Structure formats: structure tokens, C-alpha cells
Amino acid sequence: DVKVTQSSRYLVKRTGEKVFLECVQDMDHENMFWYRQDPGLGLRLIYFSYDVKMKEKGDIPEGYSVSREKKERFSLILESASTNQTSMYLCASGTRDTGEQYFGPGTRLTVT
Amino acid sequence: GENVEQHPSTLSVQEGDSAVIKCTYSDSASNYFPWYKQELGKGPQLIIDIRSNVGEKKDQRIAVTLNKTAKHFSLHITETQPEDSAVYFCGGGGANNLFFGTGTRLTVIP
Numbered sequence: 001d002v003k004v005t006q007s008s009r010y011l012v013k014r015t016g017e018k019v020f021l022e023c024v025q026d027m028d029h030e031n032m033f034w035y036r037q038d039p040g041l042g043l044r045l046i047y048f049s050y051d052v053k054m055k056e057k058g059d060i061p062e063g064y065s066v067s068r069e070k071k072e073r074f075s076l077i078l079e080s081a082s083t084n085q086t087s088m089y090l091c092a093s094g095t096r097d098t099g100e101q102y103f104g105p106g107t108r109l110t111v112t
Numbered sequence: 113g114e115n116v117e118q119h120p121s122t123l124s125v126q127e128g129d130s131a132v133i134k135c136t137y138s139d140s141a142s143n144y145f146p147w148y149k150q151e152l153g154k155g156p157q158l159i160i161d162i163r164s165n166v167g168e169k170k171d172q173r174i175a176v177t178l179n180k181t182a183k184h185f186s187l188h189i190t191e192t193q194p195e196d197s198a199v200y201f202c203g204g205g206g207a208n209n210l211f212f213g214t215g216t217r218l219t220v221i222p
Contacts, residue, residue, distance in 0.1 A: 048208070096208070100146065
């Protein structure tokens with residue numbers, strides 16, 4: 001079974017803090033993704049990576065950055081957290097040629 | 113880019129009845145259409161998918177149909193059970209990029 005793990009299930013941070021969300025997959029997938037999930041808006045893509053050190057902006061990259069130093073790990077960074085970044089963050093991984101994506105359990109981030 | 117719309121946003125059915133959720137997409141180049149089930153407090157789980165060269169796919173009580181001409185696809189759940197209660201998402205796109213519907217909250221009433 002595909003296993004995608006995220007470093008925290010729940011996180012509370014203060015406005016202005018730097019926040020790191022970590023994602024690890026164990027299936028040697030080339031692609032990794034970060035989404036945020038908000039009520040009524042569904043899943044929106046923040047960034048994705050198709051290879052180590054490679055990244056592409058998604059639909060809502062503003063206020064976020066990413067890092068992929070190893071194939072199995074993809075990190076999402078909030079440089080200076082703001083209250084409008086309170087959300088559920090979902091990481092996914094998948095193979096380059098099939099399109100399938102497998103999700104982690106999510107991190108519910110609250111910024112106060 | 114692709115735009116995926118999903119209806120209805122909520123759906124309640126009696127246990128044992130069928131449930132149908134529909135999605136439309138805009139980009140004729142999209143060739144991969146997954147469906148995900150998300151239970152409370154969990155990440156989305158891939159339950160079934162279909163590619164553009166196939167019209168229908170079935171897995172036990174779950175089936176998906178695709179109409180490429182009309183650019184719509186549907187999820188069918190037969191003989192619903194209380195454990196089918198969850199939020200269901202459709203997706204559409206290609207190998208490196210998926211766009212998702214806004215979800216359908218399905219409630220199966222015992």
C-alpha cells in the first residue's frame with residue numbers, strides 16, 4: 001500500500017511565524033503535491049514537484065514556498081504565517097505517467 | 113486551465129438505495145478522472161478512476177461512467193451502507209495536474 005505521511009495532524013502557530021510542513025512518501029513516486037482544502041472551495045494546488053529540486057507553482061502559491069531535497073520528502077514552508085492561511089493542508093504523491101495521486105492524512109493548521 | 117464542477121453538494125439516501133454524483137469538466141485534453149472518498153479527519157482516499165479511452169468501470173458496488181462528448185462523468189454507488197457516508201471528490205486532468213470538484217457530502221440514513 002502507498003504510504004504518505006505528514007509530520008503533524010494539528011498545528012497552531014502565531015501570525016508572523018515561519019511554519020514548516022513535512023511530507024514523506026514511501027513509493028518512490030516522482031511527483032509530489034501540496035494542496036490546501038477549504039470549505040466550499042475544494043482542493044486547491046499550492047505547488048507541485050516532478051523531481052528532486054524541481055518545483056512548479058500551482059493555483060495559489062502566494063505566501064508559500066517548497067523544498068524537495070530528496071525524492072521521498074516534500075516540504076511546504078509558510079515564510080510568515082497569516083490568519084488567512086488557516087486551513088487543512090494535504091500532501092499527495094504519484095507516478096509521473098499515470099496521474100494517480102495518493103494523499104496523506106492532512107495537517108490542520110490554525111494561525112492565530 | 114481545467115475547470116471541474118461537481119453536483120450535488122449534499123446528498124442523503126436511505127440505506128440500500130443508490131447514490132449518483134455527477135461532475136463536468138471543460139478541457140477536452142483531460143484524460144484521467146479519479147474519485148476520492150474522504151472520511152472525517154482523514155485524507156482523501158482513491159476509490160476508483162477512469163481514463164478517457166474507457167466508457168465505464170466497475171468495482172463491486174462502485175461504478176464510474178464517462179461521456180467524453182458531453183464532458184461529464186459520474187460516480188454510482190449501489191446498495192449504499194452507512195459506512196459509505198463521507199465526502200466524495202471528483203478529479204479531472206492529466207499525468208501531472210489534477211483539478212478537483214468541490215465535493216459531495218453523502219449521508220446514508222440507516
